[in-house]
Amino acid sequence: MDAQEQGFFTEADSAEVVIGRMQKCTDPRLKEVMAVIIRHLHAAVKEIEPTREEWMEAIMFLTETGHMCDDWRQEFILLSDTLGISMLVDAINSRRPTGASENTVLGPFHVDGVPELEMGTNICLDGKGEPMLVHGRILDVEGNPLEGVSVDVWQANDEGFYDVQQKGIQPDFNLRGKFTTSANGRYWFKAVKPKFYPIPDDGPVGKLLYKLERHPFRPAHFHYIIAKDGFDPLTTHIFDPDDPYINSDAVFGVKESLMAKFVPVEDPAKQAENGFDGLYYDVEHDFVLAPKGA
Amino acid sequence: MDAQEQGFFTEADSAEVVIGRMQKCTDPRLKEVMAVIIRHLHAAVKEIEPTREEWMEAIMFLTETGHMCDDWRQEFILLSDTLGISMLVDAINSRRPTGASENTVLGPFHVDGVPELEMGTNICLDGKGEPMLVHGRILDVEGNPLEGVSVDVWQANDEGFYDVQQKGIQPDFNLRGKFTTSANGRYWFKAVKPKFYPIPDDGPVGKLLYKLERHPFRPAHFHYIIAKDGFDPLTTHIFDPDDPYINSDAVFGVKESLMAKFVPVEDPAKQAENGFDGLYYDVEHDFVLAPKGA
Known part of the structure; x- marks a missing residue:
């Protein structure tokens, strides 16, 4: 068994390792959607090469966006709108x-x-x-x-x-x-x-x-x-x-x-x-x- | 002037139109990071072809993840962790x-x-x-x-x-x-x-x-x-x-x-x-x- 079969993380195979973990999922659409999201997320992170501080800024941006949402305000829809x-x-x-x-x-x-x-x-x-x-x-x-x-x-x-x-x-x-x-x-x-x-x-x-x-x-x-x-x-x-x-x-x-x-x-x-x-x-x-x- | 120069949205050029909108941004790192994010987000949406209901599910997932975050709990970090x-x-x-x-x-x-x-x-x-x-x-x-x-x-x-x-x-x-x-x-x-x-x-x-x-x-x-x-x-x-x-x-x-x-x-x-x-x-x-x- 190599590292990927065991599910061990490597930088090179990061997306494949994560996708490999949901093979038992019985919802084919969710599995497909998550595979696309994981593949693009990992590719984006590999292109960006964020520092740990930049990663934390992204976490805080998403958190604040969530905290802005209530019954009257949907900040994630605004984000979706403004990113096309x-x-x-x-x-x-x-x-x-x-x-x-x-x-x-x-x-x-x-x-x-x-x-x-x-x-x-x-x-x-x-x-x-x-x-x-x-x-x-x-x-x-x-x-x-x-x-x-x-x-x-x-x-x-x-x-x-x-x-x-x-x-x-x-x-x-x-x-x-x-x-x-x-x-x-x-x-x-x-x-x-x-x-x-x-x-x-x-x-x-x-x-x-x-x-x-x-x-x-x-x-x-x-x-x-x-x-x-x-x-x-x-x-x-x-x-x-x-x-x-x-x-x-x-x-x-x-x-x-x-x-x-x-x-x-x-x-x-x-x-x-x-x-x-x-x-x-x-x-x-x-x-x-x-x-x-x- | 064609549609893209004017900044009009088309399905085919969607990412380029959005990226084109931040050309005046004076922070080169932010501009680079956002261009990568926008390109991968649009590519993922084009691969997934979400229904409007699936898009709303994604909005609600992010909103609930944000609402779960407080001084003791960081659900977006958990999301980052579990997606590798x-x-x-x-x-x-x-x-x-x-x-x-x-x-x-x-x-x-x-x-x-x-x-x-x-x-x-x-x-x-x-x-x-x-x-x-x-x-x-x-x-x-x-x-x-x-x-x-x-x-x-x-x-x-x-x-x-x-x-x-x-x-x-x-x-x-x-x-x-x-x-x-x-x-x-x-x-x-x-x-x-x-x-x-x-x-x-x-x-x-x-x-x-x-x-x-x-x-x-x-x-x-x-x-x-x-x-x-x-x-x-x-x-x-x-x-x-x-x-x-x-x-x-x-x-x-x-x-x-x-x-x-x-x-x-x-x-x-x-x-x-x-x-x-x-x-x-x-x-x-x-x-x-x-x-x-x-």
């Missing part, structure tokens, strides 16, 4: 045929039980911010309009806060709504121009971002969950391409296909036609749903 | 010339301020367990005996507990001592036969071990820190090769060179000569110190 892992997991789980709209991260601010609204309703309940008209069509990959599609939308206000972050300041369900398309596949509603906002940056993840000379901001966006039976549900955003952080979303949520031009409308006739009494921003974006399991 | 990472970091930081004794992990039970004892002292203060005589030489790599070497030893008792785990049950400084070699380089002391013991297994790391069909036990051992000015300090164990867990140390601390035969001595003359009145175990092990920086 959340977006990668989202991408792996939402591969779609060409032409279908792309997914992006859900984020922590989705709320269930949002009011079902008539098309055209203004989801801004407190009248604050620059008005917008948001509209477009929901189509299948052949370009046919889809009827009976649920369009669940939510957004931050013009100061970068969601209603749930400002309870008592913003009305409940401010800047949220659920719409259902009719036969023409069209959706339209009134809203306000969203603003960029920071992810929580007062914990270990924020400190790491600043050490890396990164900022914590997400460019302005609208969130959507667009769903209809028989189609792959679409969780996505549309982004303002003129946002100062459009090229550096702290959580890597921006994809090229998710840009939607926010056009200022200065023509009084058009303003009046759409029920505005001054400047508003118009954003038109079509969403394309892929058939389930495509 | 602590041993790998130790190995990377203690590469030595051929012939020098090998390092192993320090463990959490070392105590400062241990009494300095005369050679031959019995470190067992409560008379419990099977007696042992532990002896050998401290040499340099040319085989010369080393004088003035500090030999700091500690061990678990015959039930597998260190004094600090049984305050009020074991006397303070039970099974601990610090010895200094004279010109012949010899060390010898009396002790008790140590027993295997489990690492703490009531947290997320223990649960993971059981899911992997691994056990939490460490084979019986003596701990040493052996130090002399001008030499690389040696932090190591010697192990009982007849221990039931010798081939499966939960923290991978066993190396072939750290085996030291625990020999039962049944000859009454030899027992009397060494100050025992019955069966004892004899373990002889030489330690070889490497010159500093070799």
Whole structure:
């Protein structure tokens, strides 16, 4: 028996020795997942060659990240977000045929039980911010309009806060709504121009971002969950391409296909036609749903 | 500008996009370390292709591991230990010339301020367990005996507990001592036969071990820190090769060179000569110190 058969540790065979120890595991998926994790962890440590002090810094970073987590704050998800892992997991789980709209991260601010609204309703309940008209069509990959599609939308206000972050300041369900398309596949509603906002940056993840000379901001966006039976549900955003952080979303949520031009409308006739009494921003974006399991 | 220059996320370029975001970081070591971590994290996720539920399980595992950590318990170190990472970091930081004794992990039970004892002292203060005589030489790599070497030893008792785990049950400084070699380089002391013991297994790391069909036990051992000015300090164990867990140390601390035969001595003359009145175990092990920086 050589050292590896006996399970003795050597620097050269470190990953194989550890993987060899779980051969009796009866959960094949766990075994596979752990083998990949162990192989990459050991390879990373061998590349980094951390000092004992650096290893301890990593232990303390993870510990502080864990201690920051409670019922309201999930610092490990922030870590996953800021290292692009959340977006990668989202991408792996939402591969779609060409032409279908792309997914992006859900984020922590989705709320269930949002009011079902008539098309055209203004989801801004407190009248604050620059008005917008948001509209477009929901189509299948052949370009046919889809009827009976649920369009669940939510957004931050013009100061970068969601209603749930400002309870008592913003009305409940401010800047949220659920719409259902009719036969023409069209959706339209009134809203306000969203603003960029920071992810929580007062914990270990924020400190790491600043050490890396990164900022914590997400460019302005609208969130959507667009769903209809028989189609792959679409969780996505549309982004303002003129946002100062459009090229550096702290959580890597921006994809090229998710840009939607926010056009200022200065023509009084058009303003009046759409029920505005001054400047508003118009954003038109079509969403394309892929058939389930495509 | 293509998507990557703009920093937009794509599944294929995910790691490069994230690494590209920290180009302004002015700490070259942090930048290098994070690039390795990001590259291996993304590669692991691409190999694993986790479902969203599996990703959330990983988030919750890390969160629970963090929540288990307090002033007395370091669950992330246990995780590092049980995945062989602590041993790998130790190995990377203690590469030595051929012939020098090998390092192993320090463990959490070392105590400062241990009494300095005369050679031959019995470190067992409560008379419990099977007696042992532990002896050998401290040499340099040319085989010369080393004088003035500090030999700091500690061990678990015959039930597998260190004094600090049984305050009020074991006397303070039970099974601990610090010895200094004279010109012949010899060390010898009396002790008790140590027993295997489990690492703490009531947290997320223990649960993971059981899911992997691994056990939490460490084979019986003596701990040493052996130090002399001008030499690389040696932090190591010697192990009982007849221990039931010798081939499966939960923290991978066993190396072939750290085996030291625990020999039962049944000859009454030899027992009397060494100050025992019955069966004892004899373990002889030489330690070889490497010159500093070799």
